[in-house]
Amino acid sequence: MVVSAIGEPPRVADPRRTLLDTPSRLLIDSTAQGLVRFDAAGQIEPGLAERWIVIDGGMSYIFRLREGDWGDGTPVTADQVVAILKRQIAPGSRNPLAPFLTAIDEIVVMTPQVIEVRLARPRPDLLKLFAQPELGLLRVTPTGGSGPFRVAPHGRGRAPLLRPAFDPNQADPEDQRATKPEEDVRLIGERAARAIARFANRDSDLVSGGSFADWPLLATTRIAPGNVRIDPAAGLFGLAIVRRDGFLAEVTNREAVAEAIDRTALTTAIAPAWDPADRILPDILDSAALPQVPAWTLLTQDERRIAARQKIAAWPEGPVTLRIALPNGPGATLLYAQIAGSLIAVGITPQRVEADADAELALIDAVAPYDSARWYLATACVLCGETAQAAIDAAREAPTLAERARRIAVADAAMNADVAFIPLARPLRWSLVSARLQQWQPNTRAWHPLNRLRADTN
Template sequence: MAIALTGCDRRPDKGPVIVSAIGGTPALVDAARGRPDTAQKLMVDSLAQGLVRFDAGGQIEQGLAERWIVIDGGLTYIFRLRDAEWQDGNHVTADQVVAILKRQIAPGSRNPLAPFLTAIGDIVVMTPQVIEVRLKRPRPDLLKLFAQPELALVRTNPPGGSGPFRIAVEGRSPLLRPAFDRDRADPDDLRTLAPETEVRLIGERASLAIARFAHRDSDLVAGGTFVDWPILAQASIAPANIQVDPAAGLFGLAFANRDGFLADPVNRAAVAQAIDRGAATAAVRPNWASTEQILPEALDSAAPPVVPVWAQVPLADRVAAAKAHVGLWPVRPMLRIALPTGPGATLLYGQIAASLIAIGAIATRVAATADADLRLIDRVAPYDSARWYFANACAPCGAAALTAILAARDAPTLEERSRRLADADLALAQDVAFIPIAHPLRWSLVATRLRQFQPNPRAWHPLNRLRADTSYPQ
């Protein structure tokens, strides 16, 4: 799809910030239930906040908690709540905060972060302004989890959050206005808020979002992935407006089926080593780096990331060896590859299918949620722990690898956890449960008026941290 438009950034620095989020209609959904799209997550993050939040650079800043301390060797987090109000004007209480947090992490919760919060033993009210989170095992990364939109504190009855925005004008493209914060603002601020402090949030598909930005009718396109990059590549957007996040996370194929040909890890390894990762990523974006390892670096593991033994073998030799191995199978393997829709996924599929055909397999593309043999995993890591990578790469994995991952989760000390994570990395590599291809590709289109925008490893850009020269609540 060609978009013959100019992306010169000559838009005036006045009026509300117009944001196109790739996704559906913005709504205050419960982000703890399922996997909301970018438009929904931005809406939740704007109308509700957790105990802490991410700033423009992906670092932790205050949310509902004005300060916190960590004691007992990392086993206790104490948060003092600030004086805040829900959307209906009622005060936020410690009892309400504790009740919401307990619901979010309860057994059986659909919250995608719940599996990474099992170290929480209890959450209790200490005083009307203080809550305590008690851990069974130390977790130095807990604050990064609490900053995720999936742990934003959203009331269900009546529905609403505590800011940093309120809905000023309802509709499919709501207008958001900074909420008055008695702890952080002077009452006169209510009379001096300029239109530039407001945000108009639009949810739409990538092609419309790119066209809107190119016409200079928006200031930010958020939520771009590899799926839509080829559309952007055909648009005349100024390079200065294209921001690619150094996103940390997983991008690769999980072996969703372990029957027949794929029951044997040797056969799964033949598939993994045959894929031309460089060609697959270059087909989507020429300078998109590929990888052969699950971990980007050691993180909290005691050992460097495990690299497959075949990674040092030239690709042509790897393909030849895999073809010989597949040729021993009595019938030609047919592999179903589950991918999302979109031009980037089509280009990726073409390269993966070519690699599989080259070794004698048959490739067929199926929908992202359909039954499949290989399923694309494309997720940004919410925090920097090897356990998150292993748990998401194990989709599924064998008993030995799963046991190693659970042992790392339940390790009583950070030192033992580090050793167990190294064991899990090796076990997962031996199991060949996941085929790493690259790091997630996340991009935004950003007008120069958004002077506070910063690419960051979380690929998350709060709407109250876009313009450095406005009176958003700090």
């Protein structure tokens, strides 16, 4: 089986130091599973932990480890697992999940096969974080994990060959010694255009990691519609305010930018079935209140444009120019064209810049790793006001779930009033899937483990 993942060639990188793209996330998920994993439907299944219990009102997670080996054949121990987890969430880690794991008070070894994760505050979605590739149990020296795949000795390089790992827990260990070629997975990281062309030529079975930026490329191919699969991805897609000086120092001006953009025209120009969004939270989630909705949503698009134009015309310091940081790709070009057209119509001059360049507005396109309203608010708050930031921090420190829900509702109201983020849509995630990958399932995580694509790779 050949899998093309959109991004750079996959490599086993330490998530504490390097942000991972889709190919590297798939490689780590395949070779260095965590305590738990996601299955094909995006639900939790055992990883290195064969079972677990939650006690003390959600304040303690106890995991029993299954028998397992590292990549070099040495047995996995509870002491090693605890040491790896502690490093991943230590202060100063660049692991993107570390800010959402501050409720972990202690990780301890209970027996040679059992570890306990003790919390200072309850976190019912903790397992969904532990299932992310960024919390895979990866040994840096020597590099390796416990499977479910290994990199074949002759298959290393820019497109590693993955082979099912020997599992001492299965009843037929001798049968595992002779692996079948059809069980192997060749993982390729490459640009979207090359990945799509490879699939169209029937040289791969799956293209994974597609986003809005690459979606228009599909229109140039004759790939059957049945092979194009879209995930109901949950997350954020919108413009974060990354400078709060000049024009954007005033909340009314930030609001003018938000109401000026025609979201329906924007999403339709890129993908007709793509749903627009006008609020940060997609649902109530773990908040005590319904999602906050901007007041301008009650207006028609023409009324919004008139209101925005009046606010901008009242700006006393002359013409307004806003730099917008976007990624590369034809979808991003279409996105910019729609945003630019909306802003020009109300008197703002837009300027597109690279994703990592200085700007006033920057695109956030992120799938939620777990189902908490606080993730949405904290991720949207790239540069929000003191009141909103304090409310988000207070939600993190809430001692009970009921109090956390109340504080999240307060934080949502504060973010809505602050207009620190301009929602546009929900993340667009797509894959190209051959008919023989019958276990591929769309899910809200937009995550498709390589060992859950075919029945003979489970």
